[in-house]
Amino acid sequence: MQRLTITIDDDLVASVDDYIEARGYANRSEAIRDLVRSGLQQSSLEVAQGRDCIATLSYVYDHEARELPKRLTQEFHDHHHLAQATLHVHISHDSCLEVTVLRGRSTEVKAFADHVIAERGVRHGHVVFMPADAEAGPHQHGHAHHASKKGSRP
Numbered sequence: 001m002q003r004l005t006i007t008i009d010d011d012l013v014a015s016v017d018d019y020i021e022a023r024g025y026a027n028r029s030e031a032i033r034d035l036v037r038s039g040l041q042q043s044s045l046e047v048a049q050g051r052d053c054i055a056t057l058s059y060v061y062d063h064e065a066r067e068l069p070k071r072l073t074q075e076f077h078d079h080h081h082l083a084q085a086t087l088h089v090h091i092s093h094d095s096c097l098e099v100t101v102l103r104g105r106s107t108e109v110k111a112f113a114d115h116v117i118a119e120r121g122v123r124h125g126h127v128v129f130m131p132a133d134a135e136a137g138p139h140q141h142g143h144a145h146h147a148s149k150k151g152s153r154p
């Protein structure tokens with residue numbers, strides 16, 4: 001760890017402190033580390049277009065809306081290579097919340113998520129990106145446990 005001294009406007013500090021209180025962070029450093037991480041992650045995915053990523057897409061829609069549930073289902077089937085799984089919650093009489101895990105090239109994932117969010121009747125649409133290797137660290141496909149399988153290809 002390194003200790004940094006940075007200068008921040010009073011207004012921004014006040015916003016950070018509100019954020020810290022709302023989220024229950026123990027101190028400013030932890031909150032600022034998380035904010036920096038999420039900013040870097042988002043921008044690196046935007047820059048490194050075409051990299052593999054995992055994303056969660058969440059949104060609310062009215063299941064009574066004409067044709068919308070059918071259209072969404074069709075879109076997810078058309079992009080079944082990206083859509084890994086969907087959680088559906090009936091949050092009220094009319095509204096449904098869905099959270100879908102998407103996996104694939106970041107450009108494709110982003111285009112699909114943007115398209116769903118832009119559907120008429122879809123509300124509170126939000127997509128969060130993570131690098132596909134977020135949990136494992138960088139590795140190449142064709143790594144040891146693939147290569148060591150019986151009868152594996154060269």
Ligand code: NI
Binds near residue numbers: 063089096097
């Ligand atoms: Ni529902």
